Amino acid sequence: MKKLPTVAYFSMEFGLDSNFKIYAGGLGILAGDYLKAAKDLGYPVVGVGILWKQGYNKQIVTEEYGVIDAFPIYRYNFLKDTGVKVKVRIRNRDVYCKVWKVDNFENADLYLLDTDLPENSDRWITGQLYGWFGEERVAQEMVLGIGGVRALKELGIKVDVYHFNEGHAVFAGLELVRHYMEEKGLSFVQALSKAREKIVFTTHTPVEAGNETHPLKLLMYMGANLNLTEEQLVYIGGAPFNMTVAALRLARISNAVSDLHRITANAMWAQVDRRSRIIGITNGVHVGTWADRRILESRHNPEKLWHTHTQIKRELLDFVEKRTGVKLREDVLTIGFARRAAPYKRSDLIFRDKEAADKMFKNDLQIIFAGKSHPLDDTGKEIVNNIIAMSKKYPGKVVFLEDYDMEIGKMLTRGCDIWLNNPRRPLEACGTSGMKAAMNGVLNVSTLDGWWPEACQHGINGWQIGDGFESKDEKEQDNHDLKSLVNVMQNEVIPTYYKNRDKWVKMMQNSIESTLEKFSAERMVKEYYEKMYIPKLHED
Numbered sequence: 001m002k003k004l005p006t007v008a009y010f011s012m013e014f015g016l017d018s019n020f021k022i023y024a025g026g027l028g029i030l031a032g033d034y035l036k037a038a039k040d041l042g043y044p045v046v047g048v049g050i051l052w053k054q055g056y057n058k059q060i061v062t063e064e065y066g067v068i069d070a071f072p073i074y075r076y077n078f079l080k081d082t083g084v085k086v087k088v089r090i091r092n093r094d095v096y097c098k099v100w101k102v103d104n105f106e107n108a109d110l111y112l113l114d115t116d117l118p119e120n121s122d123r124w125i126t127g128q129l130y131g132w133f134g135e136e137r138v139a140q141e142m143v144l145g146i147g148g149v150r151a152l153k154e155l156g157i158k159v160d161v162y163h164f165n166e167g168h169a170v171f172a173g174l175e176l177v178r179h180y181m182e183e184k185g186l187s188f189v190q191a192l193s194k195a196r197e198k199i200v201f202t203t204h205t206p207v208e209a210g211n212e213t214h215p216l217k218l219l220m221y222m223g224a225n226l227n228l229t230e231e232q233l234v235y236i237g238g239a240p241f242n243m244t245v246a247a248l249r250l251a252r253i254s255n256a257v258s259d260l261h262r263i264t265a266n267a268m269w270a271q272v273d274r275r276s277r278i279i280g281i282t283n284g285v286h287v288g289t290w291a292d293r294r295i296l297e298s299r300h301n302p303e304k305l306w307h308t309h310t311q312i313k314r315e316l317l318d319f320v321e322k323r324t325g326v327k328l329r330e331d332v333l334t335i336g337f338a339r340r341a342a343p344y345k346r347s348d349l350i351f352r353d354k355e356a357a358d359k360m361f362k363n364d365l366q367i368i369f370a371g372k373s374h375p376l377d378d379t380g381k382e383i384v385n386n387i388i389a390m391s392k393k394y395p396g397k398v399v400f401l402e403d404y405d406m407e408i409g410k411m412l413t414r415g416c417d418i419w420l421n422n423p424r425r426p427l428e429a430c431g432t433s434g435m436k437a438a439m440n441g442v443l444n445v446s447t448l449d450g451w452w453p454e455a456c457q458h459g460i461n462g463w464q465i466g467d468g469f470e471s472k473d474e475k476e477q478d479n480h481d482l483k484s485l486v487n488v489m490q491n492e493v494i495p496t497y498y499k500n501r502d503k504w505v506k507m508m509q510n511s512i513e514s515t516l517e518k519f520s521a522e523r524m525v526k527e528y529y530e531k532m533y534i535p536k537l538h539e540d
Helices: 026-041 134-154 167-183 188-196 216-222 230-237 243-250 259-268 293-298 302-324 354-363 378-393 406-415 433-439 474-499 501-515 521-533
Strands: 007-010 045-050 058-062 066-070 080-090 093-102 110-114 161-165 199-202 253-256 278-280 333-340 365-372 398-401 418-421 443-447 462-465
Touching: 007 026, 007 134, 007 167, 026 045, 026 161, 026 521, 045 134, 058 378, 066 378, 080 134, 093 134, 110 134, 134 167, 134 216, 161 167, 161 521, 167 188, 167 199, 167 230, 167 243, 188 243, 199 243, 199 521, 216 230, 230 243, 253 259, 253 521, 259 278, 293 302, 302 333, 302 398, 302 406, 302 501, 333 406, 333 433, 333 474, 354 365, 354 474, 365 378, 365 406, 378 398, 406 433, 418 433, 433 443, 433 501, 443 474, 443 501, 462 474, 474 501
Parallel strands: 007 045, 007 161, 045 110, 161 199, 199 253, 253 278, 333 365, 333 418, 365 398, 418 443, 443 462
Antiparallel strands: 058 066, 080 093, 093 110
């Protein structure tokens, strides 16, 4: 077998373990699952990220103030000192970055950069993940991209492919261009072409406003341009400098994270000239991390499967009671809804038909919410506060778990009966939590967005909300989807759960079998190698 290319996977966040707080949400969990699958497969992959001193945020809910954020300083005793330090010139000052190695979560080697050093006046660059404003964000991305490329060189790791997980790592591309120009004597166009041979890119954000831009003057002031001229920066990323556009132009090939997202992303970036093709490689989740072994072992025996699910549900309800003091009932259909607090995810959709909600939550349903908003996102905090209000309106039926993390995610995707997901199509790029639920026999009830159109067999392995309806009028789309959600809950989900146990368990079996391999991180990593990393397969 031909030697596989060595891949350096750059990501702003990595979710490897609940207690290792260098992740914010789905992007980081995906990156962590990617490294675990690469390790399982024995593929030559290394991760490159940042050692965040305060992580993302610890979010708690108080009676007096509602949602508040805390920023503890974390210390980890499992980090391995590589002995390597690299420097990046930021704001005309040398910033030293210490390189730590992490390999103890059954993951491919992960190298983390850290500026919290006595010799730095800018020690806090690696303080908060996605923290602060423009200048600090650019500084963080310079550490990740420029520092990351230099760290790999110092570590003696010969990289064949640089994989940017989102646009945050774009300055790694500029560092490669600088290297070819200054150290190899190539022209700008030649250097760009040479760098492009080594770069691939994954785009995640299907909303243009969510794609990061920076003023050119800011990049010049920060030193992110690495001696490139303003004209050369514009040639790569436009003005203002768009990190996604730059990545699409720096990469030889790019991918969206589901098939629907491929269509959305290609339409969204259709006007960008000189960009790479965007193919679809649907995300996957690490089976060993997210699928409960007891469920997998009992999945072929209906009676045993139901018994095992009931046991795991009981564990979830005990967990909820310990965290909140609310005792939910084991014999009631239990919904899980755990998401980043963003308006398009419509966490309160099920409550908007008040009459239907009153009827369902009085008799047939209970729901466990979890979620977190960005510290600077007041709208997100309002969404969380709204869910808290619903928990007061429906006491003992609606409960909110604060400070959403991997542990809560694991408990919910294993122990609920159904997994509710109702984003406005096509704004969910993928949505991997639904895959985790499906592998545990927790049935998805979801709009046909993200990964679900590729998996859904309505009434066989889960249910769809709506029929793929899209509208530029948010009110029209919300009304359409609300009507469909109420209809599918009242006429299909609830009657099946309470009156047709055999069918329910059969659907659980179908859910597990139809997703276990197809939506695994192993399949995803193999696809990256076949379609993106091995050069002969992706000539543009």
